[in-house]
Amino acid sequence: MVTHVRAEAQGDERGALLSFLAEQRGGIRRALLGLTEEQAASKPSASDLSLSGLLKHVGEVEQGWVARAKGEPPAVHRDESTWQECFVLVEGESVEQQLAYWEKAAAETEAYVRSVPSLDDTFPLPNDPWFPPDERVSVRWLVLHLIRETARHAGHADIIRESLDGKTAFELVAQEQGSSWG
Secondary structure: OOOOOOHHHOOOHHHHHHHHHHHHHHHHHHHOOOOOHHHHHOOOOOOOOOHHHHHHHHHHHHHHHHHHHOOOOOOOOOOOOOHHHHHOOOOOOOHHHHHHHHHHHHHHHHHHHHHOOOOOOEEEOOOOOOOOOOOEEEHHHHHHHHHHHHHHHHHHHHHHHHHHHOOOHHHHHHHHOOOOOO
16 A cells, blocks of 8 residues: 655655655554454464564564674574564564564664665675575665565555454554544
């Protein structure tokens, strides 16, 4: 769903990219509006995804990519043995806690993207088998990748939420704004 791109993004590539990323984050956040922890953790569709799991995943992914771009290790290291844990809340984790984590990661993303001298600056891709060896990507690639990743999961979130209670993205935007749809 397209809402609006902030006015300050006009004419500024960094601002435009960050605004599109923020717009996609909003889709996932809104999908969680008014849900209990149990509803957010439920898996009402054919997929094994839940809204709380998607939230955790996108927060970890965003933080991890920005950390790599800065030359730092991700806060949470995942491998084959722990990969599925990034899609489910574990003991002590809550939607509220994951939203706060993602908000912090989003602020770090914005600060980093605004601080680099050029969106053409590069950093090495992780040394994982699914990436070409010794490949570098730009900060622009990073933000576009985060937009793609977040948008993909925002679509999943739309389907999961509609499967839960019938609410569509349009209704959730209206709810967030304190109005009604239709």
